[in-house]
Amino acid sequence: MDCFDTHTHSEGKGIHELRAMVEKGIKRVVSCAYYPVEPSGPSTLIDLFRKLTTFEMERGRKAGMVIYAAIGIHPRCIPPGYDKVLEYLEENPSTAFGEIGLETASSAEVEVLEKQLELAKKLDVPCIVHTPRKNKEVVTDKVLEVLQKVGMPEDLVVVDHANVKTAGKILKNGYWAGLTVQPGKLSKEEVKFIVDEYGSERFLLNSDTGFSDEELFAVSDTVEFLQQHFSRQDVEKLAFKNAEKFLRL
């Protein structure tokens, strides 16, 4: 089945690896902005966004893959003078803002998240919102609080890297929940458990595959596994239909 990987860092993958993903059915991916060292100035992120929305999309095309660029300030990548980055985002919104969100929920992170959400709301742009490994429940609560405060339309937000404990709460608040299948995050079996519990309607599957040894085929492997347990309609939603709806393609 064709698959849509809704959260990758495709930059970290070579073109042969992208091709291998396409061969496994992963023909569309979102590539989220992230910089592996803390940026020292705004141009680092602005140029990263320019790279993702031009060069990286073209690299995808060469590999037979459609790459959608999500651009935004990751909580671990807040540069001094980040207002200039917000100005760029306002003038050049991409398919989605991402990944934005909270890592430690420091006041600086909350401020940057709020400003980006307000901008996304104003411009009507979907947002991919990161939650961390550490203190996931506490920080997810904080994310939900910020979303509430900004009054974000539910359809515009996926709260990503949800787990067995946070998925229900995210859905109860009306948002999409992102399920990241990767060692250290979710297993295929946990995805099945979550879909059994909450249905297939509001979940987006992804691998978060990027600069290191992450599994390339997490989404296609998971889709194959889910086909053994759920109807074709349910699996299609998880494989690509929900992604199309969220990103309004």
Next chain:
Amino acid sequence: MDCFDTHTHSEGKGIHELRAMVEKGIKRVVSCAYYPVEPSGPSTLIDLFRKLTTFEMERGRKAGMVIYAAIGIHPRCIPPGYDKVLEYLEENPSTAFGEIGLETASSAEVEVLEKQLELAKKLDVPCIVHTPRKNKEVVTDKVLEVLQKVGMPEDLVVVDHANVKTAGKILKNGYWAGLTVQPGKLSKEEVKFIVDEYGSERFLLNSDTGFSDEELFAVSDTVEFLQQHFSRQDVEKLAFKNAEKFLRL
């Protein structure tokens, strides 16, 4: 035979591709700074250098590969306010400056090359100097003129992407010459022809492999081919000994 690829953009390769190179004997590479869109400010390059000298070297280690970072302002990547980049280079020199050089030989490019060469001379840092595909002979002459003007010590410079027409002149001027084996650059047979003509003493082999479809194993394939034609001593120089000498490892 163990190989040293003296000019790559390893950032464009996934970790599985880096591992495949190691399996073919390419255990050490130089990763040269280059940004795929024209940087809009100095922090883009400074953060790229920070990424290459920390995160990227670590990514190499994970793949079993030793990555040496070459940092510097590529002629196609001159940002406004590049003086700040020069300050960073002066305070944080890496194994080599690279890739620096000329693409069109515009006055801005010449100025930036000159300033970097002067800094490298002062700090005694080896330089990897790019020459373009287009107008290679004319621009190589210009590179040699700038090197002459700055009075660069011969041992500190490899003039890279040399070809059958430029190799002799580069050597006559005393510098190292870089031989890039890639479709559109040199074939293995041309490398053999050049080594037949000028000996093995002053050449560095590389692939320039990076963000796209370039061949990964260009250096190991070439070394294998050269072993059929030259002595072990000659091939070892081309495979890694010259690189060690140039980079002073």
